[in-house]
Amino acid sequence: MNRTTLSLITCTVALAAVTGFAAFDPPAAPGTDAAGSATERPVERTGLLCPAPSFSDIADTAYTSFTPVTQGAGSGGKAALESAAEKSPDGQGAKGGGKKDQSVLTPKPPGTPALGDTSGSDTPALIGTADGKYAPGWTVQETTRIAAGTGRGLQGVTCTPADTDFWFPGASTAKGRTDYVHLTNPDDGAAVVDIKLYGKSGAVKTTVADGITVPPHSSEPVLLSTLTDDEQTDLTVHVGVRSGRVGATVQAQDDAGGGDWLPAAADPAGSLVLPGIPKDATDVRLVAFTPGDDDADLKVRLASPDGSITPAGNETVHVKAGMTSAVDLGPVTRGEPGSLILTPTDKAVPVVAALRVVRGKGSSQETAYIPATAPVGRRATAADNSAKGTTLSLTAPTADATVKVTASAGSDGGSPATKTYTVKSGTSQDISAPTGGKGTYALTVVPVSGGPVYAARTLTDSSDGVSGFTIQTLPSDRGLVAVPRAEQDLSVLQR
Numbered sequence: 001m002n003r004t005t006l007s008l009i010t011c012t013v014a015l016a017a018v019t020g021f022a023a024f025d026p027p028a029a030p031g032t033d034a035a036g037s038a039t040e041r042p043v044e045r046t047g048l049l050c051p052a053p054s055f056s057d058i059a060d061t062a063y064t065s066f067t068p069v070t071q072g073a074g075s076g077g078k079a080a081l082e083s084a085a086e087k088s089p090d091g092q093g094a095k096g097g098g099k100k101d102q103s104v105l106t107p108k109p110p111g112t113p114a115l116g117d118t119s120g121s122d123t124p125a126l127i128g129t130a131d132g133k134y135a136p137g138w139t140v141q142e143t144t145r146i147a148a149g150t151g152r153g154l155q156g157v158t159c160t161p162a163d164t165d166f167w168f169p170g171a172s173t174a175k176g177r178t179d180y181v182h183l184t185n186p187d188d189g190a191a192v193v194d195i196k197l198y199g200k201s202g203a204v205k206t207t208v209a210d211g212i213t214v215p216p217h218s219s220e221p222v223l224l225s226t227l228t229d230d231e232q233t234d235l236t237v238h239v240g241v242r243s244g245r246v247g248a249t250v251q252a253q254d255d256a257g258g259g260d261w262l263p264a265a266a267d268p269a270g271s272l273v274l275p276g277i278p279k280d281a282t283d284v285r286l287v288a289f290t291p292g293d294d295d296a297d298l299k300v301r302l303a304s305p306d307g308s309i310t311p312a313g314n315e316t317v318h319v320k321a322g323m324t325s326a327v328d329l330g331p332v333t334r335g336e337p338g339s340l341i342l343t344p345t346d347k348a349v350p351v352v353a354a355l356r357v358v359r360g361k362g363s364s365q366e367t368a369y370i371p372a373t374a375p376v377g378r379r380a381t382a383a384d385n386s387a388k389g390t391t392l393s394l395t396a397p398t399a400d401a402t403v404k405v406t407a408s409a410g411s412d413g414g415s416p417a418t419k420t421y422t423v424k425s426g427t428s429q430d431i432s433a434p435t436g437g438k439g440t441y442a443l444t445v446v447p448v449s450g451g452p453v454y455a456a457r458t459l460t461d462s463s464d465g466v467s468g469f470t471i472q473t474l475p476s477d478r479g480l481v482a483v484p485r486a487e488q489d490l491s492v493l494q495r
Contacts, residue, residue, distance in 0.1 A: 038482040038483060038484050039482070039483055040378070040480040040481065040482055040483070041072060041480065041481055041483050042070045042071075042072050042073040042074075042135070042136035042479060042480060042481075043135050043136050043478065043479060043480065043481050044074065044077075044131060044132065044135055045129070045130070045131045045135050046129075046130050046131075046135045046136075046138050046161070046478060047127070047128060047129050047130075047161055047162065047186055048081075048128040048129075048130075048138065048139075048140050048159040048160065048161060049125065049126070049127060049128070049159055049160060049161070049162060049184040049186055049246075049247030050063070050081070050125060050126040050128065050140060050142045050157070050159040050184075051125050051142070051157065051182035051184060051219065051221075051247070051249050051251065051261075052123060052124055052125045052182060052219060052221065053118075053123050053142055053144040053155070054121060054123070054144050054146060054151070054155070055121050056121055056146050056149060056150075056151065057120055057121050058120075058146060058147050058148065058149070059119065059120065059121065059123075059144050059145070059146050060117065060118075060119045060144065060145050061117060061118050061119070061123055061142060061143065061144040061145075062115065062116070062117045062142075062143045062144075062384065063081070063104050063105050063115070063116040063117065063118075063126075063140060063141070063142055063143075064113055064114070064115055064140065064141045064143070064383040064384035064440055064442070065079070065081070065105055065107040065108070065113065065114045065115075065116075065138070065139075065140050065383065066112075066113045066114070066138075066139050066140075066381065066383040066408065066442035067079070067107070067109075067110040067111075067130070067133070067134050067135070067136065067137060067138045067139070068110060068111070068136070068137045068139075068379070068381055068406075068408075068442070068444045068477070068479065069110045069111045070110065070133075070136035070137060070479050070480075073110070073132075073133045073135075073136050074132040074133050075132070075133060076132045076133065077130070077131045077132015077133045077134045077135065078107075078130070078131065078132065078134060079107035079128065079129065079130035079131075079134035079135075079138060080103055080106075080107070080128065080129060080130075081103055081104055081105060081107075081116075081126045081127070081128040081140065082103055082126065082127055082128075083103075083104075083124040083125070083126060083127075084124055084125040084126065084127050084184055084185075084186075084217055084218050084219045085124070085215075085217065085218045085219075103116075104116035104117070104118055104123075104126065107130065107134055107138075109133065109134075110133055110134070110136075111408055111409060111416065112408065112409055112411075113383060113384075113408060113409075113410070113411050113440055113441060113442050114411075115411050115440060124219065125182065125184045125218075125219035126140075126142075126159070127184065127186045127217060128140060128159065136479035136480065137379060137381050137444075137477035137478065137479030138477075139158065139159075139381040139382070139383045139442070139477055140158070140159040140383065141156065141157075141158055141159070141382070141383040141384035141472070142156065142157050142158075142159060143155070143156040143384050143459065143470065144156070145461065145468065150178055150253045150254070150255050150259070151178070151251075151253035151254070151258060151259035152258050152259075152468075153258035153259070153260075153366040153367075153468030153469070154260075154366070154459065154460075154461050154468025154469055154470045155251070155259060155260050155261055155468075155470060156260065156261065156384070156459055156470030156471075156472060157249055157261035157263060157472070158263070158382075158383075158472050159247075160247050160249070160263070160264075161247070161478070162184075162185075162186050162187075162245040162246055162247050163241075163245060163246075163247070163248075163264075164240070164241040164245050164246075165239070165240055165241070166237075166238070166239040166240075166248040166264040167236065167237070167238055167239075167264060167265045167267075167268070167289070167291075167352040168181075168236065168237040168238075168239070168248075168250045168262055168264060168265065168354070168371075169234075169235075169236040169237075169265055169287040169288060169289045169324065169352050169353055169354045169371075170234070170235075170236075170250075170252065170262050170287040170354035170355070170356055170369055170371075171224060171235040171236070171237045171250050171252060171262060172224075172232060172233055172234060172235055172252065173197075173224050173225045173228060173230065173231050173232050173235060174231050174232065174233045175231060176254060176255040176256060177225075177252065177253065177254055177255075178223070178225075178253045178254075178255075178259075179223070179224045179225070179250060179251065179252045179253065179262075180221045180222060180223050180224070180250065180251045181195060181221070181222045181224065181237060181239060181248060181249075181250050182219060182220075182221050182222075182247075182248065182249050182250075182251060183212070183214045183219065183220045183221075183222065183239070183246045183247070183248055184214070184218075184219040184220075184246055184247040184248075185214040185215065185216060185217065185218055185219070185244060185245075185246050186217065186245075186246075186247070187216060187217075187244055187245065188216050188217070189216055189243075189244055190213050190214065190215050190216060190243075190244065191213070191214045191241055191243060191244030191245060191246050192211040192212070192213055192214075192241070192242040192243045192244065193211055193212045193213075193214060193239060193240070193241050193242070193246060193248075194211050194212070194238075194239070194240045194241075194242060195208065195212065195222060195227065195237065195238070195239055196237070196238045196240070197224070197227065197228060197232070197235050197236070197237055197238075198235065198236040198237075198238070198289055198322065198323065198324050199230065199232040199234070199235055199236075199323070199324055200232070200234065200323060200324055200325070200326075201323060202322050202323050203322065204228050204230050204232065204235070205228060205230070206227040206228050207226070207227055207228065207229075208227055211242050214244075214246055221251075224237070232324075233326070234285075234287050234324050234326040235324060236287070236289035236324045236352065237250060238291070239264075248264060249261055249262070249263055249264070250262040250263075252367075252369065254367060256363075256365065257358060257365040257366065257367045258365065258366040258367050258468065259367055260367055260368045260369055260470050260471075261369070261470075262354065262369040262371065263369075263371050263472075263473070264371065265352040265353060265354050265371035265372045265373075266352070266371065266372045266373050266374050266475070267350075267352075268290070268291055268292075268350030268351060268352050269350055269351065269372075270343075270344050270348025270349060270350060270351070271341075271342060271343045271344065271348070272341075272342040272351060272352075272353050272372035273339060273340070273341055273342075273372065273373065273375075273395060273397055273454040274286075274339060274340040274341075274342075274353065274354070274355050274370045274371070274372050274373070275339040275370070275373065275393050275394075275395045275428065275454040275455060275456040275473060276337075276339060276370055276391075276393035276395075276428075276455075276456025276457070276458060276471050276473070277302075277332070277333050277337065277338045277339060277340065277355065277357060277370065278333070278337060278357065278359060278391070278458055278469070278471075279333050279335055279336050279337040279338075279430070280333075280335070280359055281331060281332070281333050281357050281358065281359055282331055282358050282359060282360060282361055282365075283328070283329075283330060283331065283356075283357075283358040284328075284329040284330065284331070284332045284333070284340075284355055284356070284357055284358070285326060285327070285328050285329065285355065285356040286300075286317065286326065286327045286329055286340065286353060286354075286355055287324060287325070287326045287353065287354055287355075287356065288317060288319045288324070288325050288326075288327075288342075288351055288352070288353040289319065289323070289324045289325070289351065289352050289353070290319045290320075290321055290322070290349055290350060290351045290352075291322070291350065291352070292321060292349060292350055293321050293322075294321055294347070294349045295318065295319060295320050295321050295349070296318075296319040296321075296344070296349035296350075296351050297316060297317075297318055297319075297344065297345040297346065297349075298316060298317050298318075298319065298342045298343065298344060298345065298351065299315070299316055299342070299343045299344070299345050300314050300315060300316060300317055300327075300340065300341075300342060301340070301341045301342075301343070301426075302332060302333070302338045302339070302340060302341075303338055303339045303340075303341055303395050303397060303426055303427055303428040304333070304336050304337070304338045304427065304428060305336055305337065305427055305428065305429055305430075306336075306427065307424075307426050307427055308341065308426040308427070311329055311332050314327055314329055314332075316345055317342075319349075319351055337391075337393060337428060337429075337430040338428050339393065339395040339397075339428040339454065339456075340355060341395075341397050342372075352372065353371075353372045354369055354370060354371040354372065355369065355370040355371075356369055357369065357370060357471065359469060366468050366469055368458075368469055368470050368471045369471070370456060370471050370473065371473065373454060373456070373473035373474075373475050374475040374476065375452040375453060375454050375475070375476075376403075376445050376446075376447055376452075376453045376454065376455050376474060376475070376476065377447075377475065377476035378446070378447075378476060378479070378480050379444055379445065379446045379476065379477055379479055379480075380444070380445045380455055380474035380475060380476060380477050381442060381443065381444045381445075381474070381477040381479075382442065382443045382445075382457040382472060382474055383442045384440060384442075384459065385407070385433070385440065385441050385442065385443055385457070385459070386440060386441075386459075387435050389459050389460045389461055390433060390443070390457060390458070390459060391430050391457070391458040391460070392405065392430070392431050392433050392443060392445075392455065392456075392457050393428060393429070393430050393431075393455065393456045393457070393458070394421065394423045394428070394429050394431060394445070394453055394454075394455050395423065395427070395428040395429075395453065395454040395455070396423040396424065396425055396426070396427060396450065396451055396452070396453055396454075397425075397426065397451075397452070397454065398425060398426075398451045398452065399425045399450050399451025399452075400422060400423065400424055400425050400450045400451065401422070401423050401425075401447060401449070401450035401451050401452070401453045402420060402421070402422050402423075402447070402448040402449045402450055403420070403421050403422075403423060403445060403446065403447055403448060403453055404418060404419075404420050404445075404446045404447075404448050405418065405419055405420075405421060405431065405433055405434065405443060405444070405445055405446075406418040406434070406443070406444045406446070407433055407434045407435050407436060407437060407441050407442070407443055408437060408441045408442040408443075408444070409436070409437040409441065410436075410437025410438040410439040410440060410441045411437075411438075411439035411440040411441070412437075412438040412439030412440075413437065413438045413439070414436050414437030414438040414439075414441075415436045415437065416436055416437065417434035417435060417436030417437075418434060419433075419434040420448065423453065425451065443457065444477075445474060454473075455473070455474035456471055456472065456473045456474060457471070457472050457474060458470070458471050459471075459472075
């Protein structure tokens with residue numbers, strides 16, 4: 001009996017170590033094992049999915065791949081990004097001829113970023129896999145520059161693992177908006193996906209009665225306005241997978257205000273953090289939704305460099321059950337960087353939320369999105385940074401936190417550089433990241449002590465006469481997996 005139990009535990013440990021998709025960040029302080037019941041090991045395999053970047057013929061897209069150096073990682077392995085067969089928006093055949101096995105870049109060993117680029121409207125979605133030393137914390141950034149037209153400016157997204165459940169507050173079917181849900185299936189079997197829309201009055205009737213099938217190793221862009229005739233300024237999109245798994249991301253584009261990617265928000269929770277609002281934001285709009293049966297009442301606080309403040313006139317927000325609520329916060333940061341913190345006024349009710357952030361005015365407006373995000377956890381990584389165009393925002397909502405930030409060697413050489421920062425409780429700090437490399441570099445953020453830290457990275461670009469920006473949050477890079485200790489499990493079973 002004990003021998004059988006030991007074999008089962010050994011198999012469980014091996015499976016957890018190999019399956020990077022199972023990585024998680026327990027709430028214990030860095031470097032500890034939760035009550036001695038688990039240890040952490042580098043993942044040995046991971047996967048990432050990058051959506052098709054644009055339908056514009058004048059789009060230029062850069063890809064940056066980076067794996068941070070991870071103690072205990074293996075010495076072998078490989079990583080690759082290959083194209084998925086992608087259908088065109090009208091569903092007529094494969095986009096770009098359905099090209100397969102086309103790699104936009106060759107990832108480099110840990111510690112060094114690798115670059116690749118494409119242009120035009122025929123760039124497909126990408127399916128990435130990494131194992132061995134390339135797997136722990138593997139991060140790929142997709143950044144697209146569009147000179148004119150719908151979605152003009154800078155659009156950026158961090159490629160994500162496949163999953164089965166996604167929430168996107170902040171989408172729209174209003175006139176002038178062109179919002180797509182990109183669904184990418186990395187597996188050998190078809191995935192069946194349901195898309196549900198929720199507006200200001202509740203569930204929106206859609207024209208799709210049954211699930212959407214996403215064939216194996218392919219991607220489907222679904223235009224939201226084809227699912228309903230109801231024009232809604234603020235929508236919450238729920239993507240649920242009946243069978244299989246997919247990567248899902250919303251591309252939100254505005255005829256007048258540019259556009260960006262709207263990544264999935266963090267899982268519904270009673271308290272939320274939305275980090276990294278730029279100091280020069282001219283308009284900020286909060287969109288929130290509660291999927292349960294109870295209304296939610298939330299306190300609204302802005303964490304600034306000097307502490308937390310309550311936005312005048314927007315002290316609280318009421319979110320009706322099953323309905324999307326939106327609040328215009330205006331130029332809420334008023335010249336200082338900030339992060340929004342939402343907490344329950346009384347009873348905690350799970351909520352999802354995102355911010356629509358506008359910089360500039362009139363014809364020079366540009367838009368980006370900040371979803372509520374998980375904390376950094378053990379470590380977070382942001383690829384595709386430049387010496388002049390990168391701003392890193394750190395937020396400590398509940399307690400002082402000490403954080404180590406490392407800039408990698410650059411794509412053109414140089415050495416990594418590290419600095420340590422302390423973020424005071426209830427504040428949000430924009431920091432000048434250390435730089436030691438030349439060219440494009442990656443940032444890794446590692447909490448050292450104190451309370452939880454939330455992070456976001458803003459990229460700004462004014463090349464080719466087009467000013468644009470994009471914001472990516474930095475949850476865990478999934479580099480470590482918690483593995484049960486066999487001797488702990490056996491001691492419990494033998495009692």
